[in-house]
Amino acid sequence: MSAPIEASPPDAAGKIVDLELARALEAASAVPDPEVPCVTVADLGILRSVDRDADGAIVVRLTPTYSGCPAVIAIEMAVETALLEAGIDARIERIIAPAWTTDWISAEGREKLRAYGIAPPVGASGGRRAFFAEDVIACPRCGSSATSKISEFGSTACKAHHRCDDCAEPFDYFKCI
């Protein structure tokens, strides 16, 4: 369930014809998240689209993870810079609807998070959950499912803090929202 990234429509042979747009998509997709640098903005699904507006200008649309995420502006600047370095002048737009969900983190992104030591979100996003309900979060180091929640809120808005009861390693869990 990765994020749908819109590139220019391919021609009949399935070949992308707008090369500048393809390069823009490539440059924007490769920008790492400033707080979780093991994944890119494309992996996280916060890069929503790269396409051309009616006047032919390249528009990159990004969406924030949390309302108050302090990295929003840093991410927008990083994407703009990456595009400038690729020689592409693009407009960055912030979109808030539809709201970002962890369901948009790609399978590749989830594996990168785990390899980096951050447990990826478990299950599909939902609404309200029961008090004291505990999800089974596998330790990203040893794989054990005997883990405990230390705090609902971790080092950034998008993470919670857990500990492995088997290997004793504390780790971040990418909250499922």
Next chain:
Amino acid sequence: MDAATATQDTAFQAIIELADDCLILGHRLSEWCGHAPVLEEELALANMGLDLLGQARALYAHAGEIEGKGRSEDDLAFLRRERDYRNCLLVERRNGDFAATMLRQLYFSAFMQPFWRAVAASSNDEILRGIAAKAEKEMAYHLRHSGEWVIRMGDGTEESASRMADAVTELHRYTGELFLASPARADAIAAGLLPDPDSLRTEWDRTIASVFAAAHLTIPEVRVPQKGGRDGRHGEDMGHLLAELQFMQRAYPGMSW
């Protein structure tokens, strides 16, 4: 504009009420920085405050666009007088101890989580629906976190239980204002911009009753419910809060980081 059916001024005022609730409570939570009982709660309080400030920013920016007078989110957050803030009294109440802060968060998030869900489902304003869809998830988190603390403390030691009971006595009288619609809000409801807060009363009552039952707390009878914030009539805590919140912009007008 999607909100065209509500008058511009009505829509602006109704959204400002929501933004002010988020800003003022977010600011209150930020006052805990460096004072929380444990490191994990330090992070939790700052994180919840950040969510609320983020919601406030999006709401102010949207209100400013609807108003169409060129006021930015910063102008609205920092450069109004006390009587122009339309937050409910609950959110401006001084933090008190950790019990009072968590109870206030429970009261607020038990209302706002279903409120945002209703906005996301039924508002005719696309931007509000987007803000709401994100805010609902954040408030679900706050509700769970604060509800668990109210249960832990109410069902905890003699000391924690008595502090939580004191917090209930102090704060419950402010909760009725959450369900009242100001004239601007009533217009916004009629225009399909926002849901009627009174329609969320049953769900809020049910949430609070279930938490209080687990926490061995009694829902008090409120003889004199407190209200006034939606008309700009605030308690004495509000001026002190604004003095700190607005200091930089008042002392150094137009300064930016």
